[in-house]
Amino acid sequence: MAVATKPAAKAQRQKPAKISTFSYSGVDKKGNKISGEVVADSLALAKAQLRKQGVIPRKVAKKAEPLFGGARKKPIKPVDIAIMSRQLATMMKAGVPLVQSFEIIGKGHENPSVSDLVFAIKTDIEAGSSMGEALKKQPQYFDDLFCDLVSAGEQSGALEEMLDRIATYKEKTEALKSKIKKALFYPTAVIIAAIIVTSILLLFVVPTFEEMFAGFGAELPAFTQMVINMSKWLSSNWWIILIGIVLFTVAFKQLKKTSENFRNNLDKAILKLPVVGVILNKAAVARFARTLSTTFAAGVPLVEALESAAGASGNYVYRSGLLKIRDEVTTGMQLNLSMTNSALFPGMVNQMVAIGEESGAIDHMLTKVADIYEQEVDDLVDGLSALLEPIIMAVLGVLVGGLIIAMYLPIFKLASVV
Secondary structure, X not given: OOOOOHHHHHHHOOXXXXXXXXXXXXXXXXXXXXXXXXXXXXXXXXXXXXXXOOOEEEEEEEXXXXXXXXXXXXXXXXXXXXHHHHHHHHHHHOOOOHHHHHHHHHHHOOOHHHHHHHHHHHHHHHOOOOHHHHHHOOOOOOOHHHHHHHHHHHHHOOHHHHHHHHHHHHHHHHHHHHHHHHHHHHHHHHHHHHHHHHHHHHHHHHHHHHHHHOOOOOOXXXXXXXXHHHHHHHHHHHHHHHHHHHHHHHHXXXXXXXXXHHHHHHHHXXXXXXXXXXXXXXHHHHHHHHHHHHHHHOOOOHHHHHHHHHHOOOOHHHHHHHHHHHHHHHOOOOHHHHHHHHOOOOHHHHHHHHHHHHHOOHHHHHHHHHHHHHXXXXXXXXXXXXXXXXXXXXXXXXXXXXXXHHHHXXXXXXXXXX
Protein backbone atom coordinates (compact mmCIF):
# COMPACT_ATOMS: atom_id res chain seq x y z
CA MET A 1 0.00 0.00 0.00
CA ALA A 2 1.56 3.28 -1.05
CA VAL A 3 1.38 6.40 0.98
CA ALA A 4 2.69 9.88 0.37
CA THR A 5 6.43 10.18 0.88
CA LYS A 6 7.69 12.55 3.56
CA PRO A 7 8.87 15.35 1.23
CA ALA A 8 5.57 15.23 -0.65
CA ALA A 9 3.58 15.16 2.56
CA LYS A 10 5.47 18.12 3.98
CA ALA A 11 4.96 20.06 0.78
CA GLN A 12 1.22 19.63 1.18
CA ARG A 13 1.20 20.93 4.74
CA GLN A 14 -0.18 24.40 5.21
CA LYS A 15 0.78 26.94 7.80
CA PRO A 16 -1.62 26.95 10.73
CA ALA A 17 -4.20 29.71 10.71
CA LYS A 18 -6.31 31.02 13.54
CA ILE A 19 -9.60 29.14 13.73
CA SER A 20 -12.74 31.24 14.30
CA THR A 21 -16.42 30.52 14.71
CA PHE A 22 -18.88 32.33 12.38
CA SER A 23 -22.65 32.53 12.82
CA TYR A 24 -24.68 32.61 9.62
CA SER A 25 -28.19 32.84 8.27
CA GLY A 26 -29.35 32.01 4.76
CA VAL A 27 -31.44 29.60 2.69
CA ASP A 28 -30.87 26.03 1.55
CA LYS A 29 -31.43 24.60 -1.95
CA LYS A 30 -35.16 24.27 -1.30
CA GLY A 31 -35.47 27.90 -0.24
CA ASN A 32 -35.92 27.14 3.45
CA LYS A 33 -34.43 29.58 5.94
CA ILE A 34 -31.47 28.14 7.81
CA SER A 35 -29.06 29.44 10.41
CA GLY A 36 -26.22 28.06 12.50
CA GLU A 37 -22.50 28.24 13.05
CA VAL A 38 -19.49 27.28 10.96
CA VAL A 39 -15.80 27.07 11.88
CA ALA A 40 -13.27 28.45 9.38
CA ASP A 41 -9.97 30.29 9.08
CA SER A 42 -11.53 33.44 7.58
CA LEU A 43 -14.86 35.02 6.58
CA ALA A 44 -14.27 34.24 2.88
CA LEU A 45 -13.58 30.58 3.63
CA ALA A 46 -16.66 30.39 5.85
CA LYS A 47 -18.86 31.62 2.97
CA ALA A 48 -17.17 29.25 0.51
CA GLN A 49 -17.73 26.28 2.82
CA LEU A 50 -21.42 27.18 3.24
CA ARG A 51 -21.88 27.31 -0.55
CA LYS A 52 -20.24 23.88 -0.90
CA GLN A 53 -22.75 22.56 1.63
CA GLY A 54 -25.66 23.92 -0.44
CA VAL A 55 -26.35 26.95 1.74
CA ILE A 56 -26.81 30.41 0.19
CA PRO A 57 -25.48 32.71 2.95
CA ARG A 58 -27.35 35.98 3.55
CA LYS A 59 -25.47 37.07 6.64
CA VAL A 60 -22.18 35.73 7.97
CA ALA A 61 -20.41 37.31 10.93
CA LYS A 62 -17.63 36.29 13.27
CA LYS A 63 -19.03 35.16 16.58
CA ALA A 64 -17.94 37.43 19.41
CA GLU A 65 -16.26 35.77 22.37
CA PRO A 66 -17.86 36.54 25.76
CA LEU A 67 -15.91 38.94 27.96
CA PHE A 68 -16.97 37.24 31.18
CA GLY A 69 -18.25 33.81 32.04
CA GLY A 70 -17.18 32.13 28.83
CA ALA A 71 -15.46 28.77 28.87
CA ARG A 72 -11.74 29.26 29.22
CA LYS A 73 -9.75 28.00 26.25
CA LYS A 74 -6.91 25.72 27.28
CA PRO A 75 -3.99 24.75 25.06
CA ILE A 76 -4.46 21.58 23.05
CA LYS A 77 -2.13 18.90 24.42
CA PRO A 78 -0.96 15.68 22.76
CA VAL A 79 -3.09 13.72 25.22
CA ASP A 80 -6.17 15.55 23.84
CA ILE A 81 -5.27 14.31 20.36
CA ALA A 82 -4.84 10.77 21.72
CA ILE A 83 -8.28 10.88 23.36
CA MET A 84 -9.86 12.30 20.21
CA SER A 85 -8.27 9.51 18.13
CA ARG A 86 -9.70 6.86 20.46
CA GLN A 87 -13.17 8.45 20.38
CA LEU A 88 -13.12 8.56 16.57
CA ALA A 89 -11.96 4.94 16.34
CA THR A 90 -14.64 3.76 18.78
CA MET A 91 -17.51 5.60 17.06
CA MET A 92 -16.49 4.57 13.56
CA LYS A 93 -16.20 0.92 14.64
CA ALA A 94 -19.73 1.27 16.02
CA GLY A 95 -20.92 2.41 12.57
CA VAL A 96 -21.22 6.16 13.26
CA PRO A 97 -20.42 8.17 10.08
CA LEU A 98 -17.19 10.17 10.12
CA VAL A 99 -18.79 13.64 9.97
CA GLN A 100 -21.27 12.76 12.71
CA SER A 101 -18.41 11.41 14.84
CA PHE A 102 -16.64 14.75 14.62
CA GLU A 103 -19.91 16.52 15.47
CA ILE A 104 -20.38 14.42 18.61
CA ILE A 105 -16.77 14.91 19.77
CA GLY A 106 -16.87 18.67 19.12
CA LYS A 107 -20.07 19.22 21.05
CA GLY A 108 -19.07 16.99 23.94
CA HIS A 109 -15.57 18.26 24.65
CA GLU A 110 -14.96 20.49 27.68
CA ASN A 111 -12.08 22.42 26.11
CA PRO A 112 -13.33 25.01 23.56
CA SER A 113 -9.95 24.91 21.79
CA VAL A 114 -10.39 21.20 21.02
CA SER A 115 -14.00 21.79 19.96
CA ASP A 116 -12.89 24.52 17.52
CA LEU A 117 -10.23 22.21 16.09
CA VAL A 118 -12.70 19.33 15.67
CA PHE A 119 -15.31 21.53 14.01
CA ALA A 120 -12.69 23.00 11.66
CA ILE A 121 -11.73 19.48 10.51
CA LYS A 122 -15.41 18.53 10.22
CA THR A 123 -16.12 21.60 8.08
CA ASP A 124 -13.23 20.79 5.73
CA ILE A 125 -14.48 17.21 5.32
CA GLU A 126 -18.03 18.43 4.62
CA ALA A 127 -16.58 20.78 2.00
CA GLY A 128 -15.12 17.80 0.11
CA SER A 129 -11.65 17.32 1.60
CA SER A 130 -10.48 13.90 2.74
CA MET A 131 -9.72 13.47 6.42
CA GLY A 132 -6.00 13.26 5.69
CA GLU A 133 -6.12 16.58 3.80
CA ALA A 134 -8.12 18.21 6.59
CA LEU A 135 -5.61 17.07 9.22
CA LYS A 136 -2.67 18.40 7.19
CA LYS A 137 -4.12 21.90 7.62
CA GLN A 138 -3.43 21.59 11.37
CA PRO A 139 0.28 20.62 11.44
CA GLN A 140 0.78 21.92 14.98
CA TYR A 141 -1.49 19.11 16.23
CA PHE A 142 -1.13 16.33 13.65
CA ASP A 143 2.36 15.31 12.55
CA ASP A 144 3.34 13.73 9.23
CA LEU A 145 3.08 10.21 10.66
CA PHE A 146 -0.50 10.76 11.87
CA CYS A 147 -1.62 12.26 8.55
CA ASP A 148 0.12 9.60 6.43
CA LEU A 149 -1.50 6.77 8.39
CA VAL A 150 -4.95 8.34 8.06
CA SER A 151 -4.41 8.81 4.30
CA ALA A 152 -3.31 5.17 4.02
CA GLY A 153 -6.47 4.07 5.86
CA GLU A 154 -8.67 6.14 3.55
CA GLN A 155 -7.00 4.76 0.42
CA SER A 156 -7.35 1.16 1.62
CA GLY A 157 -10.94 1.57 2.82
CA ALA A 158 -10.01 0.58 6.38
CA LEU A 159 -10.08 3.97 8.07
CA GLU A 160 -11.74 2.72 11.26
CA GLU A 161 -9.09 0.02 11.73
CA MET A 162 -6.32 2.53 11.03
CA LEU A 163 -7.78 5.00 13.53
CA ASP A 164 -7.79 2.24 16.13
CA ARG A 165 -4.08 1.60 15.49
CA ILE A 166 -3.34 5.33 15.62
CA ALA A 167 -5.27 5.67 18.88
CA THR A 168 -3.34 2.77 20.44
CA TYR A 169 -0.06 4.26 19.23
CA LYS A 170 -0.85 7.72 20.63
CA GLU A 171 -2.06 6.30 23.95
CA LYS A 172 1.07 4.20 24.40
CA THR A 173 3.34 7.07 23.37
CA GLU A 174 1.72 9.54 25.77
CA ALA A 175 1.78 6.99 28.59
CA LEU A 176 5.51 6.52 28.00
CA LYS A 177 6.12 10.28 28.07
CA SER A 178 4.14 10.55 31.29
CA LYS A 179 6.29 7.88 32.96
CA ILE A 180 9.50 9.66 31.98
CA LYS A 181 8.18 13.00 33.28
CA LYS A 182 7.22 11.26 36.51
CA ALA A 183 10.78 9.96 36.87
CA LEU A 184 12.27 13.43 36.41
CA PHE A 185 9.71 15.68 38.11
CA TYR A 186 9.82 14.43 41.71
CA PRO A 187 13.59 14.71 42.33
CA THR A 188 13.76 18.02 40.46
CA ALA A 189 10.94 19.52 42.54
CA VAL A 190 12.47 18.36 45.83
CA ILE A 191 15.93 19.67 44.91
CA ILE A 192 14.47 23.08 44.04
CA ALA A 193 12.53 23.09 47.33
CA ALA A 194 15.72 22.21 49.25
CA ILE A 195 17.63 25.07 47.60
CA ILE A 196 14.84 27.55 48.41
CA VAL A 197 14.56 26.43 52.06
CA THR A 198 18.33 26.52 52.55
CA SER A 199 18.55 30.00 50.98
CA ILE A 200 15.78 31.33 53.25
CA LEU A 201 17.55 29.97 56.34
CA LEU A 202 20.89 31.46 55.30
CA LEU A 203 19.42 34.86 54.36
CA PHE A 204 16.96 35.43 57.21
CA VAL A 205 17.49 32.99 60.08
CA VAL A 206 21.29 32.76 60.37
CA PRO A 207 21.83 36.58 60.57
CA THR A 208 19.49 36.68 63.60
CA PHE A 209 21.60 34.08 65.39
CA GLU A 210 24.79 35.92 64.36
CA GLU A 211 23.62 39.09 66.17
CA MET A 212 22.90 37.02 69.27
CA PHE A 213 26.32 35.34 69.13
CA ALA A 214 28.08 38.73 68.90
CA GLY A 215 27.37 39.31 72.61
CA PHE A 216 28.85 35.98 73.74
CA GLY A 217 32.43 37.27 73.70
CA ALA A 218 33.70 33.77 72.92
CA GLU A 219 35.11 32.09 69.83
CA LEU A 220 32.45 30.36 67.78
CA PRO A 221 32.77 26.70 66.71
CA ALA A 222 34.31 26.23 63.26
CA PHE A 223 31.10 24.69 61.86
CA THR A 224 29.02 27.66 63.07
CA GLN A 225 31.54 30.16 61.72
CA MET A 226 31.47 28.41 58.32
CA VAL A 227 27.67 28.68 58.14
CA ILE A 228 27.80 32.36 59.16
CA ASN A 229 30.39 33.07 56.43
CA MET A 230 28.14 31.32 53.90
CA SER A 231 25.23 33.49 55.07
CA LYS A 232 27.29 36.69 54.70
CA TRP A 233 28.46 35.71 51.24
CA LEU A 234 24.94 34.85 50.10
CA SER A 235 23.53 38.09 51.57
CA SER A 236 26.13 40.11 49.60
CA ASN A 237 25.94 38.18 46.33
CA TRP A 238 22.36 36.86 46.07
CA TRP A 239 21.59 39.22 43.21
CA ILE A 240 24.62 37.97 41.26
CA ILE A 241 23.44 34.38 41.73
CA LEU A 242 19.90 35.31 40.67
CA ILE A 243 21.12 37.10 37.53
CA GLY A 244 23.41 34.15 36.78
CA ILE A 245 20.51 31.69 37.03
CA VAL A 246 18.33 33.84 34.74
CA LEU A 247 21.13 34.29 32.18
CA PHE A 248 21.94 30.56 32.25
CA THR A 249 18.27 29.65 31.74
CA VAL A 250 17.85 32.10 28.85
CA ALA A 251 21.13 31.02 27.21
CA PHE A 252 20.25 27.34 27.60
CA LYS A 253 16.81 27.80 26.01
CA GLN A 254 18.25 29.91 23.19
CA LEU A 255 21.01 27.42 22.44
CA LYS A 256 18.56 24.54 22.52
CA LYS A 257 16.30 26.43 20.13
CA THR A 258 18.91 27.65 17.65
CA SER A 259 21.89 25.30 17.83
CA GLU A 260 21.44 21.85 16.37
CA ASN A 261 24.93 20.85 17.53
CA PHE A 262 24.04 21.82 21.12
CA ARG A 263 20.81 19.79 20.98
CA ASN A 264 22.65 16.78 19.61
CA ASN A 265 25.34 16.90 22.30
CA LEU A 266 22.66 17.35 24.96
CA ASP A 267 20.83 14.25 23.69
CA LYS A 268 24.07 12.26 23.87
CA ALA A 269 24.84 13.46 27.41
CA ILE A 270 21.33 12.70 28.70
CA LEU A 271 21.57 9.06 27.58
CA LYS A 272 24.78 8.65 29.62
CA LEU A 273 23.24 9.82 32.91
CA PRO A 274 23.09 7.16 35.65
CA VAL A 275 19.66 5.53 36.12
CA VAL A 276 17.84 8.23 34.12
CA GLY A 277 19.91 7.38 31.04
CA VAL A 278 18.87 3.72 31.32
CA ILE A 279 15.19 4.74 31.46
CA LEU A 280 15.55 7.05 28.45
CA ASN A 281 17.36 4.37 26.41
CA LYS A 282 14.64 1.80 27.09
CA ALA A 283 11.97 4.41 26.33
CA ALA A 284 13.64 5.18 22.98
CA VAL A 285 13.67 1.46 22.09
CA ALA A 286 10.00 1.16 23.06
CA ARG A 287 9.09 4.23 20.98
CA PHE A 288 11.01 2.88 17.98
CA ALA A 289 9.30 -0.52 18.19
CA ARG A 290 5.82 0.98 18.67
CA THR A 291 6.20 3.42 15.76
CA LEU A 292 7.69 0.88 13.36
CA SER A 293 5.10 -1.75 14.24
CA THR A 294 2.20 0.70 13.72
CA THR A 295 3.45 2.03 10.39
CA PHE A 296 4.52 -1.37 9.04
CA ALA A 297 1.19 -2.95 9.99
CA ALA A 298 -0.55 -0.09 8.15
CA GLY A 299 1.16 -1.13 4.92
CA VAL A 300 3.76 1.63 4.88
CA PRO A 301 6.95 0.44 3.11
CA LEU A 302 9.78 -0.44 5.50
CA VAL A 303 12.07 2.36 4.33
CA GLU A 304 9.39 5.01 4.95
CA ALA A 305 8.42 3.33 8.22
CA LEU A 306 12.03 3.61 9.41
CA GLU A 307 12.04 7.30 8.49
CA SER A 308 8.87 7.80 10.56
CA ALA A 309 10.44 5.90 13.47
CA ALA A 310 13.53 8.10 13.25
CA GLY A 311 11.39 11.24 13.36
CA ALA A 312 9.46 9.95 16.38
CA SER A 313 12.55 8.79 18.31
CA GLY A 314 12.93 12.09 20.19
CA ASN A 315 16.71 11.72 20.54
CA TYR A 316 19.57 12.56 18.19
CA VAL A 317 21.49 9.32 18.86
CA TYR A 318 18.54 7.12 17.87
CA ARG A 319 17.38 9.44 15.10
CA SER A 320 20.76 9.43 13.34
CA GLY A 321 21.17 5.69 13.96
CA LEU A 322 17.76 4.87 12.49
CA LEU A 323 18.40 7.03 9.43
CA LYS A 324 21.63 5.10 8.87
CA ILE A 325 19.69 1.83 9.25
CA ARG A 326 17.16 3.14 6.70
CA ASP A 327 19.96 3.84 4.22
CA GLU A 328 21.40 0.34 4.70
CA VAL A 329 17.98 -1.29 4.30
CA THR A 330 17.51 0.71 1.09
CA THR A 331 20.63 -0.96 -0.33
CA GLY A 332 19.19 -4.42 0.41
CA MET A 333 20.56 -5.24 3.87
CA GLN A 334 18.24 -7.09 6.25
CA LEU A 335 16.78 -4.95 9.04
CA ASN A 336 18.06 -7.15 11.87
CA LEU A 337 21.63 -7.12 10.48
CA SER A 338 21.61 -3.36 10.13
CA MET A 339 20.24 -2.98 13.69
CA THR A 340 22.98 -5.29 15.00
CA ASN A 341 25.67 -3.26 13.20
CA SER A 342 24.35 -0.03 14.70
CA ALA A 343 24.93 -1.32 18.28
CA LEU A 344 21.94 0.78 19.36
CA PHE A 345 19.60 -2.04 20.28
CA PRO A 346 19.92 -4.91 22.78
CA GLY A 347 20.52 -8.41 21.42
CA MET A 348 17.02 -9.54 22.36
CA VAL A 349 15.46 -6.83 20.18
CA ASN A 350 17.67 -7.75 17.22
CA GLN A 351 16.80 -11.43 17.59
CA MET A 352 13.06 -10.79 17.77
CA VAL A 353 13.26 -8.60 14.66
CA ALA A 354 15.18 -11.39 12.89
CA ILE A 355 12.48 -13.92 13.83
CA GLY A 356 9.82 -11.47 12.66
CA GLU A 357 11.55 -11.06 9.29
CA GLU A 358 11.86 -14.81 8.80
CA SER A 359 8.23 -15.50 9.77
CA GLY A 360 6.75 -12.48 7.98
CA ALA A 361 5.27 -11.16 11.22
CA ILE A 362 7.67 -8.33 11.99
CA ASP A 363 4.88 -5.99 13.10
CA HIS A 364 3.68 -8.49 15.74
CA MET A 365 7.24 -9.01 17.01
CA LEU A 366 7.83 -5.27 17.24
CA THR A 367 4.57 -4.87 19.16
CA LYS A 368 5.82 -7.45 21.68
CA VAL A 369 9.15 -5.60 21.94
CA ALA A 370 7.32 -2.33 22.59
CA ASP A 371 5.16 -3.97 25.27
CA ILE A 372 8.20 -5.47 27.00
CA TYR A 373 10.21 -2.24 27.07
CA GLU A 374 7.26 -0.07 28.07
CA GLN A 375 6.74 -2.37 31.05
CA GLU A 376 10.45 -2.18 31.89
CA VAL A 377 10.28 1.64 31.81
CA ASP A 378 7.25 1.52 34.10
CA ASP A 379 9.06 -0.77 36.56
CA LEU A 380 12.21 1.37 36.49
CA VAL A 381 10.26 4.56 37.16
CA ASP A 382 8.45 2.99 40.11
CA GLY A 383 11.74 1.63 41.46
CA LEU A 384 13.46 4.99 41.00
CA SER A 385 10.69 6.81 42.86
CA ALA A 386 10.85 4.32 45.73
CA LEU A 387 14.66 4.64 45.89
CA LEU A 388 14.82 8.41 45.63
CA GLU A 389 12.28 9.17 48.34
CA PRO A 390 14.43 8.10 51.34
CA ILE A 391 17.60 9.50 49.74
CA ILE A 392 16.01 12.90 49.16
CA MET A 393 14.56 12.96 52.66
CA ALA A 394 18.04 12.18 54.04
CA VAL A 395 19.62 14.99 51.99
CA LEU A 396 16.96 17.46 53.16
CA GLY A 397 17.50 16.34 56.73
CA VAL A 398 21.27 16.84 56.47
CA LEU A 399 20.87 20.33 54.92
CA VAL A 400 18.23 21.71 57.25
CA GLY A 401 19.39 19.76 60.31
CA GLY A 402 23.01 20.76 59.71
CA LEU A 403 22.10 24.44 59.65
CA ILE A 404 20.07 24.13 62.86
CA ILE A 405 22.88 22.25 64.64
CA ALA A 406 25.41 24.88 63.50
CA MET A 407 23.28 27.61 65.06
CA TYR A 408 22.77 25.80 68.35
CA LEU A 409 26.36 24.60 68.84
CA PRO A 410 27.49 27.89 70.51
CA ILE A 411 24.48 27.75 72.86
CA PHE A 412 25.35 24.18 73.86
CA LYS A 413 28.98 25.23 74.35
CA LEU A 414 28.01 28.18 76.51
CA ALA A 415 25.67 26.01 78.61
CA SER A 416 28.50 23.50 79.27
CA VAL A 417 30.83 26.30 80.40
CA VAL A 418 28.21 27.70 82.79
